[in-house]
Amino acid sequence: MFVAWRDLRFARGRFVLIGAVVALITLLVGFLAGLTGGLATQNVSAVLDLPGDRLVLQQPASGRPSFGESSISREARVGWQTAAGVDEVVPVGIAQGRATAGAASGSGSPVGVALFGLPASGAGAVAALAPRSDDEVGLSAGAASDLGAGVGDRVTVAGHTYRVAVVGGDAWYSHTPVLAMTPDAWAAADRRLGGDGAPTVLAVRGAPDWDAVAARTHTSAASHLGSLTALETFRSEVGSLALMIAMLFGVSALVVGAFFTVWTMQRAGDVAVLKALGASTRSLVRDALGQASVVLVVGIGVGTAAVVGLGALAGGALPFLLSPLTTLVPAVAMAALGLAGAAVALRTVTAADPLTALGSNR
């Protein structure tokens, strides 16, 4: 790194420029990752908190399973309950609806909520919201905040009034806060909203032959994460944001690679001289990669710090998730891709001919 450090100092303008570009790309990637994480949390956190090892959805005759269109028949439910290896089946109803604070004649503004019907005995954050009585509901923190309601208050859903029995943690589904009901109360509310009252998801615990039982019951079984593709809004939203992040990663690798390729080509004569003097290729490669690492670490560090700062500020106004997954992971990926880009420039270093340092070839 003897020459590399001095090059960094000597050509600081150029290195500050590329470092700033790396920092800006890191900021963009980090902000998009935070936004993606925040939107994803608002989209699927309730699904991820459902109990069971796998989630079972109705398998349509054609196309992919969908949370919005799934309806689990009694036969399918019994099929899973009686299948060998199944320990527990929790039927869960999910529907979109509106809730109003106060009695049916109340004047509160309607708030969009995700109606979850499941027994209170299940495990998980959503099950913890479930009330024990049909005339009660549980509100997630977001729903309680939007409705301005607390324990003991009344809320109206689809023309019926319920008492708030529980106010719990945050749980979101398709960008609406969760309102939990008993299975029977949910079925009745779903019918009032035009549905068939049948549960939409089975949360299954155990170790059955998942594919065989799913095929027999015309359903599909997937892990909680795997089932997220059955949520249309998640698929389109996260898909497009992830594509943007992937493209930014590609741009980052290309920009860093292009910079170091041009930089290395500019100093190909110096590399030839160093080789002629006896420099080992290993030391020259280490110098080149070390130089790229310094630029990347500083650029990515500044960019990540900006993400953390801006993310903390934006968290109140935007669905922004500030976590290692949205800061450190993109930073590490940026560093790895940047180094990969810089490694492309190593060809110029390894191929430099020390003979060109002799005579008037330079």
Added chain:
Amino acid sequence: MITLDDVTLTFPDGDRRVTAIDHVSLTARAGEVTGITGPSGSGKSSLLAVAATLIRPDSGRVRIGGGSGIGAGSVVDVAALSPGAAAALRRERIGIVFQQSNLLPSLTAREQVLVMAHLGGGGARRGTTSAVTPDRVDELLDAVGLSGHADKRPAQLSGGQRQRVAIARALVHGPDVLLVDEPTSALDQERGAAIMALIAELTHERGTATMLVTHDLVHRDALDELVTVVDGRVVAGANAGTAARAA
């Protein structure tokens, strides 16, 4: 001492090969400046490249004597050296002064010389060129008359000063052999004479075997021996010759 023994070098030229060095044998003794002269294209720079292990000859051997490093006191078959071993040989036992000073723009004069300690990938202490210390660097810069310019970068130095830095860089690790390629070509006559005198003085002082390629003989007085090369063959000079070509 460096000895080239029956060295032949050819280059591809279309469908045929051009002979740049034709069975040349010559010796540059320790403590002497051996000049190699000849017209353009005569092969003198190719001889220097072979001696510097920058190019492998088709046949022949290069022997570097004295000391205890790589290739010292033993016959080295340059054609058999790997690029890594050749690089190690250069940073241990060979110093090179280029036609242009070939200094690195980001380094000061002191750093240009100190860089020799870092060529093997280690630091100044761990590097293979353990003789290169900051004190040694300052001593060399003083010896070439640049003690007051140690912190200047190449752009702040004159052509003659840059060449002096290059000489200090070539000698700082105490090489057995100093290879010098047209050191005065970019200098006026007065500065050229000073550089030649400096090379001769340091060669005599330090016992280095210096092989110096020059296209003119204005500075002939600085040379202890002179070898003339024409068409890749030695046509005149002590300690040198061209072997009878194999039929």
